Amino acid sequence: MIQVMTPESIPSLVAARAADMIKTRRQFHAIPELGFEENETSVAIADRLIAAGLEVETGIGKTGLVGVLKGAKPGRTLMIRADIDGLPITELTGLDFASTNGRMHACGHDGHITMAITAAEILSDIKDQLAGTIIFVFQPAEEVVMGALAMIDDGLFDRYPADRVLGTHLWNQIPTGVIGVNRSTVFASADQFRLTVHGKGGHGAMPHMAIDPVAAIAEIITTSQTVVSREVPPNEMGVLTFGQIHGGSAPNVIADNVTVEGTVRAYTSDTRVQIMQSLERISSTVASAMRASSTFERIHGTPPVINDPEVASWVTRHASLVVGEGNAREWEPVSVGDDMAEFNDRVPGVYFLLGAAHDDATVASRGIEGHHNARFDWNEDCLSLGVEVFVRSAVDFLT
Ligand SMILES: [Zn+2]
Ligand SMILES: [Zn+2]
Structure with missing residues (x-):
């Protein structure tokens, strides 16, 4: 189906995939794998990207992969990066799609995979109206901060140079509906x-x-x-x-x-x-x-994850259209590390924090905890918001 795309039509393109996003997230949630062992995960991602019409290269940095989406005309290149690994934690959330393999997506990377795949599918549907290329990078082994360099050492930027890079980390201690776009440091x-x-x-x-x-x-x-x-x-x-x-x-x-x-x-x-x-x-x-x-x-x-101030202003503008002005704003840096830093150090980029908190009553009744805890969980409503930021930014950069 050929979709006629205007910035105004983006929310409906995202809304049409809301149910599928939840299904996708729960599928990946049930099969967490540790860094450099994400074999089943990368096969499942590759299948989706190929089905969406992207060119896929697997095995970059062991279990990392790249999907390339070319617009109808030449133009600039945007890179969107998602990390894909889980943690050695036995899940105790009691969710009916909980992992049972002794590993856990206890940092939300199942959400990151879902948002990047969904953005790829939406943008592929409207690629006839895009000028330029979008490189979707699915990076292994973030939790041991080794996957980004493994992909880069395997020639990621030699084969896939980019003008700008975007990524997001959902965060279950930031209210859903708030997007943190820092002009400088995001993570330590x-x-x-x-x-x-x-x-x-x-x-x-x-x-x-x-x-x-x-x-x-x-x-x-x-x-x-x-x-x-x-x-x-x-x-x-x-x-x-x-x-x-x-x-x-x-x-x-x-x-x-x-x-x-x-x-x-x-x-x-x-x-x-x-x-x-x-x-x-x-x-x-x-x-x-x-x-x-x-x-x-x-x-x-x-290194610390440090955003480019110009790219940050640009993302803030698009994120404001998604969550309302005032809800896309600077957020206090978080003292965790993330090797998105290796991307931001090479290409002007932004790692935005996606609010993913459940409401207080849900947190209390289900005993939900923060990242890297066996009772970690987050609000799936944030998926549509993150995807919309990616799609709006990509459409703007490639038109
Ligand atoms: Zn983590
Ligand atoms: Zn993480």
């Missing part, structure tokens, strides 16, 4: 590090013959508490947490090595770099002051 950076102090093992009764890495690591952990409190400016957000410590084998044996692992979070790239550098400096100088040595490595991580 998230880095994991490993720090090993090398000493010299020996008898617990003869410490002078040994170099004790336990004493050194204790000093390093204590001194590192001054990084955020004494080095990071008071108005900048920074977190440094040591989450694991391993070393030693017996009460009367001085260990050879001790290892700690931890995480660093920041809202700006400068603060992120500052904390990591200070940590490395303190480890090596404190270790050497105590006759030990240290090695510091970043295990993996992702």
Whole structure:
């Protein structure tokens, strides 16, 4: 069917798919898979994209895939990115479409998949009226912040260059009907590090013959508490947490090595770099002051998600048409990380926060919790709102 599209007709195109969106979301909700294992998920996404007439390339970054939608005429290229992985959580929501495989879409990525597929289907129906290309990217392994780089290392941007990138994260602590479009930081950076102090093992009764890495690591952990409190400016957000410590084998044996692992979070790239550098400096100088040595490595991580201010104004304009002026607005940055950052760092882009809260009575009666909790759930009414923002933005960018 050929649809005649005007911006005014977009809400009805979205409304026509409202029931299908809920069905799609529940299908994906029931088959959550962990990062780089999203095999069934990517096959199901590819099937839908192919049926909608998109060109599909699978196996980018292991389980990632891309769907390409070409308009009737050449023009600019918009990229829309959705993450597709679940979490190692046993679902306790009691929903009749709940997952039973010991994994859970406990962050809403089933909603992200649904919105990107639906936007692709709607835009494909009206592609004769579009000038340009839309690249739909389905990214694996967001929860371990490794999937974006895996796709990029596999040549994502070499084969699919884009002028602008959009993505959304639904959030069940923001009211449904509110869309957060920040002009700068959305999510924090998230880095994991490993720090090993090398000493010299020996008898617990003869410490002078040994170099004790336990004493050194204790000093390093204590001194590192001054990084955020004494080095990071008071108005900048920074977190440094040591989450694991391993070393030693017996009460009367001085260990050879001790290892700690931890995480660093920041809202700006400068603060992120500052904390990591200070940590490395303190480890090596404190270790050497105590006759030990240290090695510091970043295990993996992702920069802060920072929106482009011009793209943010543009998205705000379209989001205002969807949820009303005043409901599309700046939102307080959230201290979680997300490797959408790797996209925003390469292409001017926006990651908008999609309000997805249930009403208070529902939250209380069903005991609904926040993201990454076994009782996490969100309001499916947000799906149409997110899709409408994608479709309005795409139509505007490609006409
Ligand atoms: Zn998550
Ligand atoms: Zn997420």
